[in-house]
Amino acid sequence: MTTATVQPAASSLGAKPSRPTFNFSAGPGCLPEEVLQIARQDMWDIGGAGIGILECSHRGKIYDKVLAEAEADCRRVGNIPSNYKVLFLTGGATSQNFMVPANLLPDGGVADYLTTGYWAEKSYEQARLYSEHVREAFSGKASRYTYCPKDDEVSYDPKAAYVHYCSNNTIMGTEFHHVPRPPAGVPLVCDMSSDIYSRPLDVTPYGLIYAGAQKNLGAAGCTVVIIREDLLERNPRPLPQMLQYRVQAKDESRHNTPPVFNIYLTGQVFKWIERQGGLSAMAKYNAEKAKLIYDAIDSSGGFYRGHARPDSRSLMNITFRLPTEDLDAKFIAEAAKNRMIDMKGHRSTGGIRASTYNAMPRAGCEALAQFMKEFQRTNG
Known part of the structure; x- marks a missing residue:
């Protein structure tokens, strides 16, 4: 059995993901698709060694x-x-x-x-x-x-x-x-x-x-x-x-x-x-992704209530609540049906937590922000 060699892209930031599910888990978090493809190959045969x-x-x-x-x-x-x-x-x-x-x-x-x-x-x-x-x-x-x-x-x-x-x-x-x-x-x-x-x-x-x-x-x-x-x-x-x-x-x-x-x-x-351009490129990309979700929170008129004070907001873990715990649960369930998974808040706090680590594609944050607006329209 042989596998095709994966050729890493110079940069894949902003590329359309090939998998339909967005994993917002706080950890283990999502991994770059390109890394997973390379690892799949090297699990079978790394560097032509004949072993994985x-x-x-x-x-x-x-x-x-x-x-x-x-x-x-x-x-x-x-x-x-x-x-x-x-x-x-x-x-x-x-x-x-x-x-x-x-x-x-x-x-x-x-x-x-x-x-x-x-x-x-x-x-x-x-x-x-x-x-x-x-x-x-x-x-x-x-x-x-x-x-x-x-x-x-x-x-x-x-x-x-x-x-x-x-x-x-x-x-x-x-x-x-x-x-x-x-x-x-x-x-x-x-x-x-x-x-x-x-x-x-x-x-x-x-x-x-x-x-x-x-x-x-x-x-x-x-x-x-x-x-x-x-x-x-x-x-x-x-x-x-x-x-x-x-x-x-x-x-x-x-x-x-x-x-x-x-x-x-x-x-x-x-x-x-x-390959993505280093830490400066990651910082810019992460700020852009997080802004999409924070904007949805801030423009909701209080329907979504963020936990963090604005000057301490995380670009990695975005936490918020809806008006009731029942709506929190409904939001999580309907998001999962729309292939946005693992957003339930930690057992000690409840609410919603969307983790937007380096490997989370921009498309995932765009999809979540749009879902938030639609969920508010139908449940607000």
């Missing part, structure tokens, strides 16, 4: 090339300086909730957390297991997590081991549109799971960035970690080797058998982003 990527040894030459290209492409797309290590780990962003304090927070040390949503709060709770001096330098709970704070709203501790925040809150639909500025010398740690590589990124203010791949970078099972080299040497306590960033960096993300296919797929997404 799923069968490759993680110590063999095929995977050596896959891993080297994934790291190089990640660095090039994100303009990552040479004094940062790029790791491909397992366990999702949830594992980073305990790996970060385990590796960076001394016993009894101080760390500042900006709790702006559900996952940021989970990160804070895990860090509290390591020190009673972990602080909420900002809590958005009183505002129902409707916005991300400016620096003058954050109570930073100049002696903190690090400051942690989540750049995009998938459940609440809020996003930081600035980089927090902790006191000089305090490393910034960020969970970028849902907006990494959706816009230009300056890595240099950060000590550590982590992201589960299943929203903007690939499939569930791979977690990208970008860590400044000097932080590899902190190691404030004995840890199992699997949980040490230093060990993972020394072993080039192969301390154990890595998720070969997931890392391969993330590498293909890096290549796809580069």
Whole structure:
């Protein structure tokens, strides 16, 4: 059996999708069609090797090339300086909730957390297991997590081991549109799971960035970690080797058998982003897509009510409600009949959530905006 070679397009942004269903899931999210076509081919035979990527040894030459290209492409797309290590780990962003304090927070040390949503709060709770001096330098709970704070709203501790925040809150639909500025010398740690590589990124203010791949970078099972080299040497306590960033960096993300296919797929997404014109092109495209849906909300006269404050609206996860829960349910059901799926809000909040990650085609956002107008006309 042979397969035709897929020839990647220079850019496919705005191209008409070949599949009729638009997947608005918050994660795992949709993937670029072009990447799926390439992966389908490489699952059968990668590079003429006679075996597929799923069968490759993680110590063999095929995977050596896959891993080297994934790291190089990640660095090039994100303009990552040479004094940062790029790791491909397992366990999702949830594992980073305990790996970060385990590796960076001394016993009894101080760390500042900006709790702006559900996952940021989970990160804070895990860090509290390591020190009673972990602080909420900002809590958005009183505002129902409707916005991300400016620096003058954050109570930073100049002696903190690090400051942690989540750049995009998938459940609440809020996003930081600035980089927090902790006191000089305090490393910034960020969970970028849902907006990494959706816009230009300056890595240099950060000590550590982590992201589960299943929203903007690939499939569930791979977690990208970008860590400044000097932080590899902190190691404030004995840890199992699997949980040490230093060990993972020394072993080039192969301390154990890595998720070969997931890392391969993330590498293909890096290549796809580069073909689209890089992060500046992605930012423009994502803003245009999100505007279509936010315009439908803002022009509805209150029929659709957004959760996020306008200055903190996410370009990745658009959250809103209808006048009643019954209408929320009807909206979700009728949207699915029109091949727009997985828009039910998180179990903790309800409502509607439309996720418009990098791979969501413009046609999907156009279809949703038009559906919203028609649904309001017939149900308003």
